Amino acid sequence: MPSITGWTRLEPRPRSADFALTLQARVRDPLWMLARQWQVGEFQGEDAGSPIATRLEMDVAPVNRYRPGSAEGISQPYDPRQIPLEALVERETVRSVEVIDLRFAAEAGLYFLRLLKAHNLDERYRTDYVAQYPLSDITELGAGLDVGSRRFLAVMRGRAPDGAALEADLRPALEAEPPTLPDEPAIDSIDAPAVLLAAREWLAWWDSFFFEPEMGQIAQRTAWVPERLEYQFSVSASEGEGELVLAAREYYEGTLDWYSFDVQRGTSLGGEPGPGVAQTLVQAVMPTGVDFDGMPSPRWWEFEDGRVDFGRVDAAPDDLARLLLLEFALVYGNDWLMIPVRLDVGSLCRVRSLVVTDTFGERVEVPASAQPADPTAAWGLFYLAELGRSLTQRIAPQEQVFFLAPSLATSVESPPVEDVLFIRDEMANLAWAIERKVQGPMERPIDRFEAYQEKQRQRETPEAPPAEGAVVAYHLATTVPDHWIPLVPVHVGTGQRAIALQRGAMLDPETGEAILAQGRILTPNQRLILEDEEVPRVGAQVTRSFQHARWTDGTSLLWAGRRKRAGRGEGSSGLHFDTI
Secondary structure (H helix, E strand, O other), X not given: OOOOOOOOOOOOOOOOOOOHHHHHOOOOOHHHHHHHHHHOOOOOOOOOOOEEEEEEEEEEEEEEEEEEOOOOOOOEEOOOOOOOHHHHHHOOOOOOOOOOOHHHHHHHHHHHHHHHHHOOOHHHHHHHHHHHOOOOOOOOOOOOOOHHHHHHHHHHOOOOOOHHHHHHHHHHXXXXXXXXXXXXXXXXXXXXXXXXXXXXHHHHHHHHHOOOOOOOOOOOOOOEEOOXXXXXXXXXXXOOOOEEEEEEEEEOOOOOOHXXXXXXXXXXXXXXXXXXXXXXXXXXEOOEEOOOOOOOOOOOOOOOOOOOOHHHOOOOOOOHHHHXXXXXXXXXXXXXXXXXXXXXXXXXXXXXXXXXXXOOOOEEEOOOOOOOOOOOOOOOOOOOOEOOOOOOOOOOHHHOOEEEOOOOOOOEEOOOOEEEEEEEEOXXXXXXXXXXXXXXXXXXXXXXXXXXXXHHHHHOOOOOOOOOOOOOXXXXXXXXXXXXXXXXXXXXXXXXXXXXXXXXXXXXXXXOOEEOXXXXXXXXXXXXXXXXXXXXXXXXXXXXXXXXXXXXXXXXXXXXXXXXXXXOOOOOOOXXXXXX
């Protein structure tokens, strides 16, 4: 049946466009307001004053020793004001005899010619140096040279000397007493001082271009652990009563901070304790309130920052992290104070005492947050854990140490020049190291999959029609792309009961020779055994790239470092045995 629906709409109409009375927030009944304050207990406050001054006393000691690798390594002096810790740990040899770097060799040779030109000697000796130190010929580098490197050699050969060969001859001659020049090319006696000066400038530029280990000490100064695919190192600081050692056992992210280190008791890096190494700092400052976006505003009619809406945070009853965040932001947000502390990078700090003076003149000593009698004293924010200490053991106040790591705020990272993916292959009962990219002769990455595809296209021949009565072909195993390097399980350890992964090699189906790895990550020149847990089900990805950064004193550093990330899961190589 038909129905009639009606409603009434109420709309407010302001009589004036002036909002002054509204913004004044006038109180019409102050007695009612006072009664409400008495009812909710606002008049039962404590006589608590506001902090106006603090006195902080702490012991500070800088780290002064560094040891790469495991406990068997050799330590060396370290000054955190000169070198960031990431560059010192990650650096590796970039220029070596085994690695052919055509691009840098040509650029270094051109820079030497520019130095000769600055001394007005370019026209006289350019041809002689180019002829004496020619770039490598295409035939000398083998048929495996990529197209880009071949084009680069075709353009630069005969125009620039080989900087690597030039450095090999200039260094022993300039380090002799007295410094001399190589016999070839022949230099006139009148021009010898100018050429010698240019050679010194060029060799200093050569040494400062890359930040890499000193020659002759490479094996002792590497922190990369191949069997773990990560960096391991230790630093120490000398204190009045001894030496405190901090160990970083699993560093592979590319960024160091306090949480990368653990306190290692009972060991030493060779630092000498002394009263002058550690110092006691005392500072008296005024505390300031902690401020963050969206916090409740203490002033009347002042709106909070609308970009942060804590009311829209969806937290379940068991979501403790979000609930703690909301409680801090909405309830205790204005109860936290901050004290600025100025420390040098690379400092270990122990807080002795913190005394707070309030507006009533009372002095209160604030104890440490973690006390031995406190059941939560086994953990503390910014406190360093101790190797060998269980989670239930308490942290004594004198053992609570804060480490301001000498780490970089930011750095410029190149695209990876080497990329290796570690995966599990359950069908073949193997693990694989897939070399997706390797560094080529021109410092640029070479895609090994594309190189394999190109090699396969060159090998392809038209198939002949099967003859009558052809014999069935039997294959012991199918072929695998040459950039897939097998990791074979082997028995290691005491009693040969533990399982590890040893780098193996596949055979070339045409030549019968072993296919070796080409990149540095898989260490083709030495044996490589990985711990079995380093290749999990999800896999692992290890990359190698160049890093550039500036330190606090303006020093420019360029080095090569490695990163490890999670992989992409399991994979299949297509390897099958006993096929027809």
